Amino acid sequence: MTDFSLSGLTHAKGDAVRRRSRFIAGWALGLALPVGLALLWEAAVRLGLSDGRLMAPPSRIFATLGALWTTGDLALHLWATVWRVAVGFAIGVASGTALGAIAGSSALTRRVVDPTLQGLRAVPSIAWVPLFILWLGIFETSKVALISVGVFFPVYLGVLGAIASVDRKTVEVGRIFRLGRVALARRILLPAILPAYVLALRAGLGLGWMFVVAAEFMGASEGLGYLLVDGQQLGKPDQIVATILIFALLGKLSDALLVAASAPWLRWQDVVREED
Amino acid sequence: MALSVRDVSKAFDGAQALSHLSLDVEPGRILAIVGGSGCGKSTLLRLIAGLESASAGAIALDGSPVTAPREEIGLVFQEPRLLPWLTVAGNVGFGLEDSSEAERKALVAQALERVGLAAKANAWPRQLSGGQAQRAALARALVVRPKVLLLDEPFSALDAITRADLQDHLLELWAELRPTLVLVTHDVDEAVYLADEVVVMAAHPGRIAERISIDVPRPRERRSETVDRETRRVARALGEAIGRRAA
Ligand SMILES: Nc1ncnc2c1ncn2[C@@H]1O[C@H](COP(=O)(O)OP(=O)(O)OP(=O)(O)O)[C@@H](O)[C@H]1O
Ligand SMILES: [Mg+2]
Numbered sequence: 372m373t374d375f376s377l378s379g380l381t382h383a384k385g386d387a388v389r390r391r392s393r394f395i396a397g398w399a400l401g402l403a404l405p406v407g408l409a410l411l412w413e414a415a416v417r418l419g420l421s422d423g424r425l426m427a428p429p430s431r432i433f434a435t436l437g438a439l440w441t442t443g444d445l446a447l448h449l450w451a452t453v454w455r456v457a458v459g460f461a462i463g464v465a466s467g468t469a470l471g472a473i474a475g476s477s478a479l480t481r482r483v484v485d486p487t488l489q490g491l492r493a494v495p496s497i498a499w500v501p502l503f504i505l506w507l508g509i510f511e512t513s514k515v516a517l518i519s520v521g522v523f524f525p526v527y528l529g530v531l532g533a534i535a536s537v538d539r540k541t542v543e544v545g546r547i548f549r550l551g552r553v554a555l556a557r558r559i560l561l562p563a564i565l566p567a568y569v570l571a572l573r574a575g576l577g578l579g580w581m582f583v584v585a586a587e588f589m590g591a592s593e594g595l596g597y598l599l600v601d602g603q604q605l606g607k608p609d610q611i612v613a614t615i616l617i618f619a620l621l622g623k624l625s626d627a628l629l630v631a632a633s634a635p636w637l638r639w640q641d642v643v644r645e646e647d
Numbered sequence: 648m649a650l651s652v653r654d655v656s657k658a659f660d661g662a663q664a665l666s667h668l669s670l671d672v673e674p675g676r677i678l679a680i681v682g683g684s685g686c687g688k689s690t691l692l693r694l695i696a697g698l699e700s701a702s703a704g705a706i707a708l709d710g711s712p713v714t715a716p717r718e719e720i721g722l723v724f725q726e727p728r729l730l731p732w733l734t735v736a737g738n739v740g741f742g743l744e745d746s747s748e749a750e751r752k753a754l755v756a757q758a759l760e761r762v763g764l765a766a767k768a769n770a771w772p773r774q775l776s777g778g779q780a781q782r783a784a785l786a787r788a789l790v791v792r793p794k795v796l797l798l799d800e801p802f803s804a805l806d807a808i809t810r811a812d813l814q815d816h817l818l819e820l821w822a823e824l825r826p827t828l829v830l831v832t833h834d835v836d837e838a839v840y841l842a843d844e845v846v847v848m849a850a851h852p853g854r855i856a857e858r859i860s861i862d863v864p865r866p867r868e869r870r871s872e873t874v875d876r877e878t879r880r881v882a883r884a885l886g887e888a889i890g891r892r893a894a
Binding site for chain 2: 540547
């Protein structure tokens with residue numbers, strides 16, 4: 372029996388429960404495939420169907436991870452890579468946002484800035500590597516620079532596109548209430564571009580992880596990319612697979628953090644998704 | 648406030664939307680505008696609101712020219728235009744940024760109550776029906792108590808009962824605060840029920856075809872011999888204005 376005087380409350384509670392169970396179901400469904408495959412592979416190696424030399428079974432990968440962890444190597448490499456991505460991401464986001472906002476703020480600045488940046492974007496980013504090494508040396512600076520370039524373009528394009536697609540009708544609401552430039556930016560433009568901006572940040576972060584590997588391939592003595600190169604040169608496929616696994620986890624984790632951090636500002640969008 | 652539209656023309660990329668249109672509304676009067684689709688009603692309201700500038704002619708409030716949106720002028724757009732990232736209460740309180748938190752809350756609650764949306768205060772605009780969104784937009788304009796209120800088909804998405812309720816609510820507010828009201832509508836009954844004067848517009852180019860005073864004392868009946876007579880007059884004028892274009 373439903374008590375209608377409380378229906379609002381019970382409805383909200385039911386919503387929360389439903390959302391949580393859907394969340395758990397989502398995780399279970401998403402994990403089914405990789406975990407299932409891992410278990411199958413483990414079984415195949417144990418049953419002698421494969422020697423698991425080129426593709427280690429999960430147990431050996433976890434053993435490798437454990438060994439790397441106890442020597443302290445894992446923490447060292449992990450930290451080096453995370454630090455590079457964090458700094459490169461911060462620089463790429465700051466510059467991409469600033470230039471995107473400048474180019475988006477008026478047709479004139481867009482016509483001045485955009486063609487040059489579009490031209491630079493057409494350069495495959497890895498092509499910058501030799502130049503960055505000559506300019507900035509082979510140590511941290513050139514690596515961070517390369518990551519920043521990777522992060523910059525999706526953020527720049529995202530901001531520019533988001534500003535361009537702000538609905539003129541929404542802006543008119545601000546005009547009717549006589550908002551000044553700053554208030555218009557704060558109360559109308561920012562919230563209007565936020566969803567697209569978060570998508571751009573996520574795309575930028577994804578490229579950040581991609582470019583950190585490229586950067587670390589070009590000569591590094593620490594970092595997850597170094598672990599990959601090291602694993603290849605010394606014939607340690609276990610180490611390569613373990614590192615790939617870490618990349619997958621880091622990428623997913625950082626993306627989830629970004630989504631969680633932006634969620635409070637984008638709650639109004641969830642309404643639609645809940646109805647799906 | 649007295650509103651005057653003097654010989655105003657408006658062209659969009661060469662296409663004449665309004666041509667040499669003049670109009671005066673005395674302070675505290677209610678003017679209804681009817682006319683066929685595309686005859687320039689919304690354009691006229693947007694010009695008065697200061698959102699567009701006239702190609703020729705001038706618009707003035709108590710003699711001072713309107714060149715940009717003004718505090719004294721409120722506009723309810725033809726679409727609700729609620730901001731999707733604010734709750735209904737947030738949208739309704741959008742123009743009250745300068746008020747104290749407590750005052751804003753009280754005014755918003757009162758406005759929502761009046762348009763029958765108190766239960767939706769914390770809903771997101773996406774969760775509203777078309778008519779609910781329209782009422783929220785109306786509340787957003789009313790809550791700042793403009794001296795001139797421009798309404799672009801504010802009740803078009805409502806059922807007959809809710810529409811009649813809101814019409815009476817609008818009249819109550821008007822009796823209390825006496826704003827100058829300009830209301831665009833497609834509903835001839837609504838125009839006659841609410842307005843002191845009905846302006847019938849014709850299209851191509853947008854202009855005034857006829858002005859009809861509704862000399863029926865308030866409170867008005869929705870149906871009576873005098874009201875019906877006025878309704879027939881307006882309907883006939885509207886038919887001619889639209890027919891003239893087709894001919
Ligand atoms: N921004 C614009 N650019 C170009 N043409 C426009 C613009 N706004 C309006 N028009 C044109 O001006 C004319 C009048 O438009 P308006 O929106 O004022 O009509 P309306 O009387 O409000 O019609 P409806 O009853 O359908 O809302 C139309 O022919 C329309 O195409
Ligand atoms: Mg219109």
